[in-house]
Amino acid sequence: MNKQPATDLDNAASEATRTVSVAVIGAGTAGQNAFRQASKTHDDIVIINDGFWTTTCVQVGCMPSKLLIAAADRAHEANHSADFGIYATAQIDGKKVMQRVHDERSRFASYIKEQVNGWPEGKKIDGRAHINEKGLIEVNDELIKADKIIVATGSSTFIPDGWADKLGNTLKTSDTIFELTDLPNSMAVVGAGAIGLELAQAFTRLGVEVTLFNRVKRVAGLKDDAINNKAIDCLTQELTMHLGSQINDLGILEGTDSTAFIDYELDSGQSDQWQGDCVLVATGRRNSIQQLGVENFGVELDEKNRPTDLNKKTGQIGDSNVYIVGDANAHIPLLHVASDEGYSAGNMIGDNKENAYIRPPAIPFSIVFCSPQIMNVGRSLPEIQQDPDLEYVIGSVSFDNQGRSRVMGVNCGLLHIYGCKKTDKILGASMVGPDAEYIGHILATAITNDLDIKSMLDTPFYHPTILEGLRTALRDVQHKMEISYQCQDTQEDNC
Structure with missing residues (x-):
């Protein structure tokens, strides 16, 4: 200073x-x-x-988005149970959906407000x-x-320059979307990060016609190409996504006061126009x-x-x-x-x-609460690959045929664990799949506490659980390390 x-x-x-x-x-x-x-x-x-004297999480972030997702998941399960011999059609009351979001958000916020109200008035400046x-x-x-x-x-x-003026009251952000009192009929979502993915899928499951645009062919900031491609495969089963698209213009359609449009170009060179009720700009904070x-x-x-x-x-x-x-x-x-x-x-x-200093330094750890969930923990694959001193293996498991995942009908996913050959410890992991939030926490605990692969595998994995997939990936890491050691010892060219 x-x-x-x-x-x-x-x-x-x-x-x-x-x-x-x-x-x-x-x-x-x-x-x-x-x-x-x-x-x-x-x-x-x-x-x-x-x-507001609450928090971003409570007011416009984690909690209202998860409330919306919870409603969306209920609707999705009702509408997609035919494979189980259960036939139903969800009747969605948009006003009641949003009212619950508002009511529960206010409930969460009240706890924080109560604490703030207890602070001396002379110490608070609005x-x-x-x-x-x-x-x-x-x-x-x-x-x-x-x-x-x-x-x-x-x-x-963050709103790109000029978009607010062009879109007027059809523009929504994560700071304003939860103020809706009813569900729109149609929506464009710009941005395939955590916020964009979560809300695009939630509104889709609640019956809103949603189209998601993203400038690059990546979702949730995934840096492992195999995980990214799998995530796209899983999500496109229910989401309309134009990845790798370029937005050339947007605004309010001439002759209307509330119909938004987006002129866009796909990576194939094809141009088209989207029209709808509102545009959720989820281009980051x-x-x-x-x-x-x-x-x-x-x-x-x-x-x-x-x-x-x-x-x-x-x-x-x-x-x-x-x-x-x-x-x-x-x-x-x-x-x-x-x-x-x-x-x-x-x-x-x-x-x-x-x-x-009672808490250890935070390791990178992120979860996207779409379905299937997306998780990243520790060092990313590009970071590991760029370190010349690191020798690593990638343990892998597909959740497409993993026992409990298939029983539950949530069998779409892939987990990669990056293991260090020198230390037998976990460098990082990336995943799309069911229960990724829990698998991510287990791996974060392992990295934080410096556990090696053997210690992880000595832990019991109950059957049948989705977490057994984690054990499969850890065994794959161990197996590939053993093969690597054999190659080093014998110097065989075919290893």
Whole structure:
């Protein structure tokens, strides 16, 4: 952090309307955790927030999306049970579907609001913060000088330039889609990341005519080509997807005030037009700390607005008194990571370094809650392949004929486990298939606790479960390692 001359600091202090030991900017998951921990050691602390005082997860993310998916899964099971000799047709009440999403979301949010309401009013500031050139925090009519600052301003949806003006009220994002009071008849989803896939499939299962567009022929950011291709095969059984498509124009159809259109071109060169009720733009989320003025705290940002010199365990910027945590630092924009970073930063602020490091550094771990689920944990295949010092094998299992998966009628999937020859340990894994969320957690535990393949296989796997597929993949890793060792010992060319 750039040091200001003493005279500048004195001038800034004299202009301040309030001086505090700690200021937390942003009251999402990371900010709330940071505030709670820092409040244990600092009484003169404020938390500044612009917008809702809950969290992205509860308000516009994890929870409302899973509520929608839960309804969609019920409808899908009712409509697709003929193979089991069960014949039914789901009667979908769109208004009731969305009402439950709203009601349960409010229920989850109420728990957080209750906690926030218990904080002293004098420590909460409702307003948009900006850091001025003197390093003072401008908010409402106050100028606040803080000795230590935690930035936890989260992220917001990214909308390509001009799209908002062209699409008008037909434009939806993950921040607005859950405000619907009824289901639309038709929808385009732009983006095949986690948000796009989950919502495209959920609305499809709820009877909405959905078309998904993506610029590249990849889904969920998958980097293992075999897993990506399998995911596409599984998902296209019920989703209409135009992967590798180019959007040339979009807007509201002339002569209408509520019909959206998208002019697109497929990778084959064929051009076409989609028309429908709304366009869900799911092109990712971006942090917005550049607008906050963090450079006036001496924070440098790279070309993607990510803070440089970031301690990924605590969010501290270099040796400064500034911490940037959660989605704001764009390190790993996931709730459990934001929670840990906020907790650590709040403890670091109070010099409670022992508690600041009670959690191990987060390993990459992501789950997409489409069906079949998609999971990535640890190092990706390209990362492993680019490391010249790593020798690896890929253990594989298909879920197409895996016992319990076939019994349940969810038998479409593939798991790859990347094993290190030198250590017999797991480097990472990628999967599309049933129960991927649970298999991912088991593998994350194994990687975090440095378990080797033998230790994993010494664990009981109950029969019949989908998790037996994990054992099959681990055995494949072990088998390929044994063959590799035999080749090294005998130097046979055909190994």
